[in-house]
Amino acid sequence: MVKYIRSSYVHVKKIVSRFISCFIVLCVLFFMIRCAEMIYDRLLHGHLTAWWEVLLTGIIKDLTFLMTIGGWAFLIYFLLSLASEKLARAVFIVIAVTLCLVHLVLSQYFLTTLTALGADLWHYSPRDIWQIIAAAGIKWSVILVVVLIMLIATWSLARLPRRIKMAPTAALALIVLFVICEDFNLAAKANIWRNDSSEYGNSLSINKSYYFFKESIDYFFPPPAEVSIYADTFLDYKNDASIRFRYPDEVNYPFLHQDETPDVLSPFFSKGEHRPNVVIVIVEGLGRAYANEGAYLGSFTPFLDSLAGHSLYWQNFLSQAGRTFASLPSILASLPFGKSGFTELPHMPEHLSLLSLLKYNGYKTGFYYGGDAVFDNMSGFLQQNAIDQIHDIQSFPADYTKLPENDQGFCWGYGDQELMRYYNATLANTDTPYCNVLLTVASHEPFLVNRQEFYLARFEQRMKELHFDEERKADARDYKMQYASILYVDDALRQLFHRYMQRPEFNNTIFIITGDHRMPEIPMRDKLDRYRVPMILYSPLLSRAAKFNGVSTHFDITPSMLQLLKRQYQVKMPSLAAWVGSGLDTSYIFENRHGYPLMQTKHYMIDFIQGNHMLIGNDLYEVSNDLALTAVNDKEKLAQLRHGFERFRRKNRQMITGAKLLPDSVYMHYFPR
Structure with a gap:
């Protein structure tokens, strides 16, 4: 033994x-x-x-x-x-x-x-x-x-x-x-x-x-949901920025509230004779790090820089996610994320949006994209919002040129300049107002654009215009393909406006330009940099230009646009809404009146910004006036942000498990038929 x-x-x-x-x-x-x-x-x-x-x-x-x-x-x-x-x-x-x-x-x-x-x-x-x-x-x-x-x-x-x-x-x-x-x-x-x-x-x-x-x-194998010690039953902070609305039935309709969005845009607009057209341009990968005045990497968008000077311009603006999947639901309908993006929900809850409400009020609606609208289920979301037309890679005639293919023979579809040309060619002259959404694709991996050598040379010229020294030029050249693609899309936007100025409805059109997210292929300063994008609202109807320092996000666009159209043009909309956003902030001083989640990828929602602080996982940061982050140790502030974040996550879970966004009476009345 x-x-x-x-x-x-x-x-x-x-x-x-x-x-x-x-x-x-x-x-x-x-x-x-x-x-x-x-x-x-x-x-x-x-x-x-x-x-x-x-x-x-x-x-x-x-x-x-x-x-x-x-x-x-x-x-x-x-x-x-x-x-x-x-x-x-x-x-x-x-x-x-x-x-x-x-x-x-x-x-x-x-x-x-x-x-x-x-x-x-x-x-x-x-x-x-x-x-x-x-x-x-x-x-x-x-x-x-x-x-x-x-x-x-x-x-x-x-x-x-x-x-x-x-x-x-x-x-x-x-x-x-x-x-x-x-x-x-x-x-x-x-x-x-x-x-x-x-x-x-x-x-x-x-x-x-x-x-x-x-x-x-x-x-x-998701861990079981836990009751957070920061839930409402444990904490109730006064003046909590995450508690913005009055919820009449939070159990059955977690996001439903009285729509009390202030009309902050009307003071900047002259009222037209007819309801204005709305054109929303969502630019792939357009980040503030390399776009518009004060870009810390230098601005590679000279046309947008000029346009911003004649527009309402939010220089401290955030996308809702680090990928494109959240762009349409956030910008057009101020919707929560669900588990992995609203468009990925097995059954998207019935909701209203800028598209559906404007169509209910007599607008024509359309979506234009050089790639395949099936990606991220964009087409499914648009169809649920009763869009009139979807134009994507299948719609372009034979005389349009696709983007160059990479070594494996792949390209996303048609370039942004071809998209703008196609949009102008298909836009009918009509007295019916319209709301159209354009999504670009060229400033995306593999960053190959038509006339590649021209835009690479333009990149070198732009660095001279920005007075880069040799060391900074060498650093930027590591990302020359990315910067060249941004210069390409900037030219596409220039062409869009040049053509629009020849159209009879130009003087009665409101243009909104923003990025879907900042491209991650150029190294970021910090985690918040991933979400920082420009936001430009331009229209010949503007009575004056302005630059705002208040923080706003994609969630805020639709609530504010609808209030402008309601006040000046009597657009009909319900008094109850399920917007996550509370409207654009037109403050000239740096401040953040909002409390919003940010979702980096389809499975990574650990970021929450509220007031002048940001929660990333379990870490707290202070947000400076240029949206830079500094780690801080403030237990009370940390608890406040956890409290606000948990409120959203709890509501989001309710929606995932079947709670409705709107009562049938509201949805059926205002959804276009």
């Missing part, structure tokens, strides 16, 4: 030692991938502040992730070893090589998009995923490098472990450490650890595999 116990003990020690030897090789491979990622990032995006700090932080996060999964890996290895040690080694090699491959793919995705891939992958249809992958492009050189690394990984895992000798005591100590990492969830703590580099540096340092797996697990 004693001999058997000793023999078993020796066998277990041998298994532990051999596992640790294999595991050390896996750690070395992840270290190599981290170094390759950092070097490739340097080649793609140039110099990074605190490069060594980001590298060391990343290595710590990688090791913490590996140790967190090490306990489960050892359990599998140990059980298989009891049957066959060769089988255990083979399975470990397969799992380890797969982990390296997934990690490489996730790293490449981040370096291409500058956004870590999470559970938002599972919110897209296979067709949408293919479009995204094809747009990013698949380089054969990258594929060859990945294959080479996989061969090296396989050889290393098969050959090197036998050369690594570790004392059984030390090996057992590492196994205990694995259990500690899993028990205390150290991988999560390591990945939220902030360093002192830029926001881009923080994102680069995270372990991409941990981020993806954690988000995916939460998506497929």
Whole structure:
């Protein structure tokens, strides 16, 4: 018996030692991938502040992730070893090589998009995923490098472990450490650890595999909803910016309230003889970081800069999400997000919007897009709002030119200049007022536009006009394709207005121009920068131009536009509404009267801005007058923002589980038939 116990003990020690030897090789491979990622990032995006700090932080996060999964890996290895040690080694090699491959793919995705891939992958249809992958492009050189690394990984895992000798005591100590990492969830703590580099540096340092797996697990196996200690039953802050409305029946209609949106636009407008046309232009990837006066990266939108000087211009404006999926519901209907975007709800709740209410009041409505309107279920949302016409990639005649294809033969569709030309050609001369929405597509990965060389040369000229020094020019050239695409869409907008000025209804048209979100492919200053976009309202009906410093978002556009049209043109609308937004802020001083959630991706809603503070996960930041963030420690303010955020999330959950937005009596009366 004693001999058997000793023999078993020796066998277990041998298994532990051999596992640790294999595991050390896996750690070395992840270290190599981290170094390759950092070097490739340097080649793609140039110099990074605190490069060594980001590298060391990343290595710590990688090791913490590996140790967190090490306990489960050892359990599998140990059980298989009891049957066959060769089988255990083979399975470990397969799992380890797969982990390296997934990690490489996730790293490449981040370096291409500058956004870590999470559970938002599972919110897209296979067709949408293919479009995204094809747009990013698949380089054969990258594929060859990945294959080479996989061969090296396989050889290393098969050959090197036998050369690594570790004392059984030390090996057992590492196994205990694995259990500690899993028990205390150290991988999560390591990945939220902030360093002192830029926001881009923080994102680069995270372990991409941990981020993806954690988000995916939460998506497929969501934790049970908890009652927050910040819910209304526990806290009731006076003057809470998130409590803006009077809710007559919050249980059955969580967002329904009396529409008391103030009419802040009429003082800037001269009343026309007829109801004005409304044209909304949503520009893909248009961020304030590189657009309009005061852009900290320099403005690459000279036409929009000029137009803003003759318009109502909100320089502290935010999109509602970091992707396009929320643009139409937020801008046109001030709608909550649902689980992964309003348009992704299995059954979109009945609602009213700027489109449907204007159609109810006799307007014609249309949507124009150079790509496929099926993407993000935009067409489904528009059809539910009784839109008259959808013009997308299927609508363009043969004499229109698509965007250039990337190396894989993919393009999103027709360029923005062709979109504007097509829009002008199809716009009928009629006395019937219209509300049309245009969505651009060219300033999106792969950032290939017609007359590419011209716009690359225009990019170089623009840097001279902005008086960039040589160092700043070198930094900007790392993103020359992105900046060239912004100059391209700026010219498209110039052409749109040039053609519109020849039209008889130009003097009776209101134009709204905003970005759907800031493009993430150019490194961001901080997390709020992801949402900061221009907002320009131009019309010949304006009695004066103005620039506002008050913070507003996409949620505020529809409520304010409808109040303007109601007051000046007697547009009929219900007294009850389900808008999330409370209207545009026309304050000349910096302030934020709102309390709104922001959704970075389809599965990542952890951001909430209220007053002069922003909540990101569990961290609190103060928002300066240029919308820059500074971390602060204020427990009372943190509790207030958590309280406001939880109110929205609770209402949002009610809608997801079947609560209505509007009573049938309101919806049926005002929905156009």
